[in-house]
Amino acid sequence: MLLLSDSLTLHTSSLVILLAVAFLGGLVLNMWRSDVDVTAKHFMLLISATTALLAIAFVVQKESDVWRNGVYTFISLQMLYGPFLYLYTRYQCDLRYRWEPIQWLHFLPALLFALLWLVQQPIDSQSVFYFDCEHIDCTELQKHRFWHKVAAWVSIFSYTFISLRWLHPHRENIKARFSTLDGIDLRWLQSAAWSLLALTVIATFADLSREFGLRHTIRGGHLQALGPFISIFLFAKYGIYQKKVYSDADIASDLSRGANGIEDSRLINDANLRLGDAKGINESNLDVAFKLALTQSSKHNIACEVNQETNTSRDTLKTNSQTNTNQVKAIQTIASQSPANLASASQINKKKYQTSSLTESCASILWQQLQDVMHREQPYLEPGLKISSLATRLDVSVNHLSETINGYAKLSFYDYINALRIEEASRLLLSHQQSHLSVTDIGYQAGFNSSSTFYTHFKKSTGCTPRQYREQQGAIAGSVGS
Numbered sequence: 001m002l003l004l005s006d007s008l009t010l011h012t013s014s015l016v017i018l019l020a021v022a023f024l025g026g027l028v029l030n031m032w033r034s035d036v037d038v039t040a041k042h043f044m045l046l047i048s049a050t051t052a053l054l055a056i057a058f059v060v061q062k063e064s065d066v067w068r069n070g071v072y073t074f075i076s077l078q079m080l081y082g083p084f085l086y087l088y089t090r091y092q093c094d095l096r097y098r099w100e101p102i103q104w105l106h107f108l109p110a111l112l113f114a115l116l117w118l119v120q121q122p123i124d125s126q127s128v129f130y131f132d133c134e135h136i137d138c139t140e141l142q143k144h145r146f147w148h149k150v151a152a153w154v155s156i157f158s159y160t161f162i163s164l165r166w167l168h169p170h171r172e173n174i175k176a177r178f179s180t181l182d183g184i185d186l187r188w189l190q191s192a193a194w195s196l197l198a199l200t201v202i203a204t205f206a207d208l209s210r211e212f213g214l215r216h217t218i219r220g221g222h223l224q225a226l227g228p229f230i231s232i233f234l235f236a237k238y239g240i241y242q243k244k245v246y247s248d249a250d251i252a253s254d255l256s257r258g259a260n261g262i263e264d265s266r267l268i269n270d271a272n273l274r275l276g277d278a279k280g281i282n283e284s285n286l287d288v289a290f291k292l293a294l295t296q297s298s299k300h301n302i303a304c305e306v307n308q309e310t311n312t313s314r315d316t317l318k319t320n321s322q323t324n325t326n327q328v329k330a331i332q333t334i335a336s337q338s339p340a341n342l343a344s345a346s347q348i349n350k351k352k353y354q355t356s357s358l359t360e361s362c363a364s365i366l367w368q369q370l371q372d373v374m375h376r377e378q379p380y381l382e383p384g385l386k387i388s389s390l391a392t393r394l395d396v397s398v399n400h401l402s403e404t405i406n407g408y409a410k411l412s413f414y415d416y417i418n419a420l421r422i423e424e425a426s427r428l429l430l431s432h433q434q435s436h437l438s439v440t441d442i443g444y445q446a447g448f449n450s451s452s453t454f455y456t457h458f459k460k461s462t463g464c465t466p467r468q469y470r471e472q473q474g475a476i477a478g479s480v481g482s
Helices: 012-033 038-063 068-093 101-119 140-167 170-175 187-211 220-237 248-254 265-277 283-309 311-323 325-329 332-337 339-348 350-354 360-376 387-394 398-409 413-430 439-445 451-462 466-481
Strands: 005-009
Touching: 012 038, 038 068, 068 101, 068 140, 068 170, 068 187, 101 140, 140 187, 170 413, 187 220, 360 387, 360 398, 387 398, 398 413, 413 439, 413 451, 413 466, 439 451, 439 466, 451 466
Parallel strands: none
Antiparallel strands: none
């Protein structure tokens, strides 16, 4: 293809790559002007810059014989993708993660191998890094690049595997804290990690098989280059709108873990620093959040002691809990957790409470208090309800509330709240006063923030869609009335 003059030509593939780089630049510029998470902006900028440099290096080595050897210095930048993926994954999945200077070491291998390639110039067959490959079209350049390829494979394999280890339990972890997973389940990030890993596996097999004499036209470098591009477009579609999974309020509530004796004082210091760095949080607000978190556990323990010593308070809690029996029994998975069964449930969890700062008696009282709040205030009707806000209402730590729900309901916070929402939706679907509302409106009134989530939970719980449920129950009521 002729471009500008007879002395400058580009292959079609090179032109396509350069156009993609230009598109990427426009995407980054547009994202930088938008109101998205600052860390997402930085991550997008770094990975985009790395991808652009690699793409340009690929074009130069393809189009120019003069610069071919020198631009391979920049090919070592592919070893940055693993650290980028890992650090962003930690930022989103780890509640207590914060940047530390020692983490710059993650980027050191890329720099060292770039310098190594400069040291190898001019290339010499007597070099210790020389690897004599078997296939016919193996060039001198490829013979000196083999160990650089191996280093890139090891880097991407290692960091992608560790990132997936963090992402694998992420869904269960957020179920313990959130009542909705929309926008925070990070499935797009998991897809990006798997894409990068799968393409690297195929590229490794393709290159190794060529090195040892198997003839084919597949070049591992071309395949491996697709991984970052897939990651870029996934990040462009989902990542730039990805909100921070754990807010500063979640970090503040997690401070109580240190007060409960579950974590050491370093946790408090780390979270304190993260809160101090957060935009819009001044020193006085930080002080208040810090003090509230530290006193949360002691307040709950005092409340437990008072309730244990005061028969009136205990009787009141028991009465309130009995009022909620019908509500709890309506949920099949927690039907056995009525007040009559609290003692047996405590026995089942006796071993668990032995290793926790939450005592059995406090857990029993907290469970009854929770049922009372659920009956009177119906907080589960609030879209986006978090366990931290519910713990604040009950004046207990997030960990103690989570342990109590797990122990008595045998459910995560997410499943427990959504079970109550399904019960409410079932009631509304059969209510004559709500017959004018659509099924979708019923879902929103019950606390769900999307119709798809409502339909999924409802069908899983009842075996039919909300519309089918309304029609079936309406038909049954009509036949009974006639």
